[in-house]
Amino acid sequence: MELRYFFALIILNLSIEWVIARNNHTFPDGFLIGTASSAYQVEGAWNTNGKGPSIWDNFTHEHPYFVVDRSNGDVAADSYHKYNEDIDLLNEIGVDHYRLSLSWPRILPNGFSNRINRDGIDYYKRILNGLREKNIEPVVTLYHWDHPQILEEMGGWTNELIVEWFADYSRIVFRELGDKIKYIATINEPIMICEGYAGTEKAPGKKILDIGKYICLQNILKAHATAYHIYDEEFRAKQGGKVGIVIPCPGMFPKTEQDTEATDTGYQYICGLVAHPIYSKNGDYPEVIKTRIGENSKLQGYAASRLPELSQRWIQYIKGSYDYFGLNHYSSFLVEAVPKKNGSLWYNDCGVKLSFDPKWPTAASSWLKVVPEGFAWTLNKIRTEYENPPVYVMENGYSDTGELQDHKRIDYLQSYMKSMLKAMYQDGCDVRGYTVWSILDNFEWERGYTEKFGIVNVDFNDTNRPRKLKLSALWLKNVIRARRLEPIIDAAPIVLSL
Template sequence: MTSYSFLRAAFSVIFAVTYVFANDTLSFPQGFLLGTATSAYQIEGGWNINGKGESVWDRWTHDNPNLILDHSNGDVACDSYHKYKEDVQLLKDMEVDFYRFSVSWTRILPTGYPNVINQDGINYYKNLINELLANNIEPFITLYHWDHPEYLDKMGGWTNSLMVEWISNYARVVFKELGPKVKYFTTINEPADVCQGVATDKVAPGKNLGSPGKYLCMHNILKAHAKIYHIYQTEFRKQQKGQVGIVISCPGAFPKTPNDTAAVDAIFQFVCGWVAHPIFSKTGDYPEIIKAHIADNSKLDGYPASLLPTFSPKWVQYIKGSADFFGLNHYTSKLVETVPRVEGERWYDYSGVKQTIDPSWPKSAADWLRVVPDGLRQVINLISKQYDRPPIFVMENGFADECCTSDSSRISYLRSYMKAMLSAIYEDGCNVKSYTAWSLLDNFEWADGYKVRFGLVNVDFTNPNRTRTPKLSMNWYKTVIKTRRIDSIFESPDVVNIP
């Protein structure tokens, strides 16, 4: 072999190895789980049949249709209560590893108390679980996705410390009835968003109690989460051998002024660490910056004590470590900037950080959602560094549009965010275990009603049959799941190929 031929062969080998390595970063690690998700109120319908009780979202949408963009509600929604087998076939067609769904508290316990258990509700979820398992799909249950019983809300809901016992008793029923066939549970979905319904009058239950209600709500939620975790740990884990986590919404944050790392750190603690720090940090309890800022603001506002309740040392230890994994919901990011504080005046928005949107970021149909894939990588890294690399399950990530099945923008969004997540795994060494596309179906999108769509599958809400039609994104995701790669090329000429 001539020296030229040898060099050419050597460079060919180097190029091939480099090409394979580079493209491996577009493949999912062995054992990585890919799935999709929904929540009970958003898809089930059947709001008052077969023994189901009234939830706060049932009451809210009926009493306040003017606060829903299209004046709609979840009375029928996708009618998944009757059409769950059809939904499972869509999941089977995609060959997902798992399906994340939530259980309706009032479908199982109509009044919220365990003295009246609705067997029809239990049977519905058992049938769904059996249908999933028969099709090799792992059920992933969320115990609470915002829809607690109206009956309990009349007694204070999340502002009543008894809610810790009420939801724990409900969880015990779910573990007993459904746990033998379920290996993954999450306790509470997006606690900060739950507490918005206490602080404001914009979403259910609309208590409009401001900051005092918001901080009390979170305090009780953290206790409730820990109590549920320990119930599973002591009463069910040995037999069922499952895992229990919590789902926290953590947006990305990028400094408006270069090197303003203080703003990024502060907003992470106020938005994500508020929930995560008591559970996942080595010290437990709320982040110090939150305790300090809220104490300062409370004093300046004339309150006799901080609006942030205090955990006893016993509760700090009880909550700390009460999760087997970190459930992460992530959609978008914000620009952040530190607002200088004048001595004797309040911290700006308690955090001392102003949040805005970069107008150059691509839009979606939801005002709050801009496309910023690097935000997912950033958040995964922050969680990993702050909390010693916990297992991270990405539980929601999705794109909003207004219609149609030709949703190339959704494909582009999902692919770009998956790519950012894979960079966090391969380049940054983060411990991410799953990815969940939100959502399986177009559904009731809370205050946006049916105007904003997140589904991989289109639902015709004008048709009594709620006809389902797969979108291009479902076919793309199906190929991703089959090939375990995100650079998949479609054979079908009808499907947009994303480079």
């Protein structure tokens, strides 16, 4: 080869590598970047203007000792009264979309459709209209852990009637607010909701043997599918929105080279129990999990599996009930198989043990390890498991103790976005939106106000709940404006005068 051709080839290869590297930091046209909150965590006004009590109102009032700092969401960030200020904050940052949730008991105080709280409907109309006026796309979650307490007294998610109750609630939301919403998430994190029936860390704080969480899970799947079909059959033609569910899926890495199969089993138990019935080609629960819970149930003397069987009618009804895959991703696990001996139970119903690599950095939340490569692993797992559905990342974020100069949060977001873009450009994962959790410091469930996820600081010691942009908000503003990952900035936070 002549020398000039040799050098030309080198230059060409370098140019291609440069283009790939540049693309891996640039967001494609139409890609949505935004941030999020949920009703109970930010609204406050827990008993204002006709709102009924939710399970989290009851949980924190009746059992304050289940929350680390004995706090609650009675006032929270007071977004019920400060929603206009929050919309201005979102506009200042320049987000493409804002994910919020609706409070079921604010709309239906007693949980049923015979009593609609017009103040609740009007409150959400004002928010949705305010977002639209600022060209911010609302992404609305129908249920983010806070159903009416009266429904819980009738069994909550362990009562199959809740499928009908949720259907009635969903239909009212679609009818009253659906023309203002193009992205709808039915239910946020079913697995975490159902932990509320397996212990005292989550509302309603019931330990119903080792059965309650699986009954809860099945009813959530049925409720989601029912709401999806209601929208599809009664509202889609006129409103033209997209409906999905939001599932938490961590990354999975084998603890040893021999544990590669365990990563799939771990994924199927944490993510696949919800995702497989909806997104897989055949529907139903993952076979490996069905088998192992069934074997454990038999050994424990149950007449049937603790994971209730889905009928063929429900399998077909749930399968395909999506327009997108809503993903919450924060961290990863090391996974190892736990061998089963004759006559013994499968460990934790799935036969795998989860742990952390001690080298992984830790956020303020003990469970949140910084493992950006786990994000790409998860996106690729979804791509290969479910024929590459459209994915909207609904939550990804970092907790600290409230620093305004939150460099570690910026480092986390930058590294995770980079991993996501690599999965998109190099692996072909169909990701269409990314959402930072969260817009505000808020009530973090059983951790109260001890862990802060916000890119905006809220002073909970001040009755006015003043807000301040953190450094991460300014960084995100630059990313959105440039439509690519920008160098990490170093500047003082700005106090907004609104």
